Amino acid sequence: MTKKKLTNAEKGWERGVIASKIANDLPHASYVNLGIGMPELVSQHIKDDREIIYHSENGLLGMGPTPNENEIDFDLINAGKKPVTILPGGSFCHHADSFSMIRGGHIDYCVLGAMEVSMNGDLANWSTGKGIPAVGGAMDLVAGAKNVFVMTQHLTKEGKPKLVEKCTLPLTGSGVVSRVYTDYAVIDITKEGFKVVEINENLSIEYLQTVTEGRVYQ
Amino acid sequence: MTKKKLTNAEKGWERGVIASKIANDLPHASYVNLGIGMPELVSQHIKDDREIIYHSENGLLGMGPTPNENEIDFDLINAGKKPVTILPGGSFCHHADSFSMIRGGHIDYCVLGAMEVSMNGDLANWSTGKGIPAVGGAMDLVAGAKNVFVMTQHLTKEGKPKLVEKCTLPLTGSGVVSRVYTDYAVIDITKEGFKVVEINENLSIEYLQTVTEGRVYQ
């Protein structure tokens, strides 16, 4: 586990590239919840060959893009409390019904950020252990969605691996992550370890192992 | 406990009289569920000094009277599956929401028939122990409504007391009944026994004791 700055030639995928890889893995007619932040990019990369329906846990199914400045309505917001729109065929519901969709396994995919993901699919993404603890809907999403995808940088800002043998931060869920998309690779969580589905064209599997805790294999 | 036929002069209250006694005990602005059969009469005896809202457990709040022949809609029925109407300010909901109203203690009064009521407020009104068992919403109503009133003849068709020390039939609920309205008396369930609130003007308390199992007192 050596921290090593990548050269320009070895630069990881841009966020848009990661987002488009996720977008391609979401099947037609899926119901999807995109976490606040980086995962929101995914919706911009969905191809015309499929229709995806976006769920926002604050009671909105069929969420559309950000409104124009003059169309902003503070009563129509997403889970990140930012103004959004609703598409034809969308609907509103109350919070208990919205989380029935999540907890009941009706959301096909959720895409979330991560601080740490462990080899057995544990996810830590809600608390650094410091400051005011605030969980929002993250624990419900990872426990309830049929498939939990993680979208994250491979390393922390300090250059530490986010893919680890065992999480050290407070967990969001245990054994919940199925696939991780980073700037370095697409990785499945399996019983044998981190299985590399796709690796950044600039990187070797040996290098990936050095920036990942726990066994990486192809 | 001797069976004794009442003479004409001693006749018990008519059903309409019992219903009007119950109607007078329902306070203004109450939410009320009336059981199928005799309890349905109560709504015809509500005075103008109060507004009562009727709940039907099949998802109807604000139930109105029976429709005219030409207004019958088989999609607008009550819990007894008979055509009804809805009043202005009424609303429809699904079954889980409807029973949230019941189980959650939002129904102020329910009025039900009885086969047996015991001294501690146990109610048996769903099964004779024979035939196809069918409970409907009775167990939910007695467990959930704030006040459970029973409207019944004092004696069975065979002349046996319905107010008993201990129910012999399968229970609908245990310790749930607060007041019983019969053709002979209005009786509260108390720790000391059946407390007579009002007795039929033709009957003595001594007579009432002979047709009631368990202690009757005033």
Place this chain on the structure above:
Amino acid sequence: MQINKIKTEIAEMLSDVFDGATIMVGGFGEAGSPIELLHGLIDHGAKDLTIIANNSGNGRVGLGALIGQKQVKKVICSFARSAKGITFQELYNKGKIELEVVPQGTLAERIRAAGSGIPAFYTATAVGTPLAIGKEEKIFNGKKYILEEALNADFALVKADVSDRYGNLTFKKTARNFNPVMCMAAKQSLIQVRKLIEPHQTNPENVITPGIFVKKIIEIDNPIIETNAIEEGMIYP
């Protein structure tokens, strides 16, 4: 590509149904009862079904007809007694059909729980009665409750009033009843609707069952009215 859950043939609606399946059937009495889908299930011929419904059918129409065809092994319901419930009565009296009686509110909540990812909940309903026998008890704030488990199903047959191609449903009056929670609880909810509309015609504030809970939709614009069908002596098939 657009999402489109609309089918044109009842056989297509029921194509995944299998012998031994657990099937929820919406409706309270006849209101909201998906008679055409039930007749489709007779044509389909699946056997050994477990039916979850409030009632057990009337006459030889809809659920009554399905039971009459001996396709049903077990009924889970709150009220299996009815003057016109001839097919269930006959089989029950001969010991040829099983019955699980569930209080109506507990039935609705067990179905909602299944759809909401709640494996079990506590309720005061039925405490101290024969229907509590064998159930775990627990005291909360000095009051006794029993544990009731979620009721899942493979399929739900549901009648709604209006839908768009996503399956955003509205219902008519008390024909709503169990239909919305059954849509939530079944792996596949199969909906017959009176009328199809375009998505832009759906008012997002008034959707009762959002499309996420709906698998397939078919338009049946003039559905059979059970009371009339029985009066007219209808026998299906």
Place this chain on the structure above:
Amino acid sequence: MQINKIKTEIAEMLSDVFDGATIMVGGFGEAGSPIELLHGLIDHGAKDLTIIANNSGNGRVGLGALIGQKQVKKVICSFARSAKGITFQELYNKGKIELEVVPQGTLAERIRAAGSGIPAFYTATAVGTPLAIGKEEKIFNGKKYILEEALNADFALVKADVSDRYGNLTFKKTARNFNPVMCMAAKQSLIQVRKLIEPHQTNPENVITPGIFVKKIIEIDNPIIETNAIEEGMIYP
């Protein structure tokens, strides 16, 4: 005599509120937040309140202002962190306000459970996390769940869009959020609505919160918009 839950004074709405009360506050962020009722609660002056809400307020408006007035002993919420959440942050960092963190879906379901007479339910949410510590575990079908208890309240402060005199409520877009379940769970739900209508104007198919869950209603036709108020530097009182 007619049922009429409409009041004309905010003080009348809050007349039964007492020191130490548990109060649910509707809204998700600012959408559906009953700012005028919260300001009324500041004027009322009740102390040692326990607040159940999704968030912990922004700026010195609404819930943020109430917390700033030191009327709140404890907040039960899913997300108490926010750039503008100055009053909560300050008290929390000084150890002068308690916080119970509840996952958002568990929060919504615990509130619904209270309103539905369900003292507790099992959920997979938070299993294996710090928020499961001390909670009863049980396995259903090989999967681990924890027991979560109902969350009751004395009062709910709620913002709705339209109501009639019975309290049949509709909401606007995502301002619906926690409001309907809070109306179910509180002993008294106190509603501010943008617009009052006559009962015959209420469409019985489209009511979101039926009047049975509503105690008092007041019309506030032009409510404060939190974002704008904070931008304009509003400080209440």
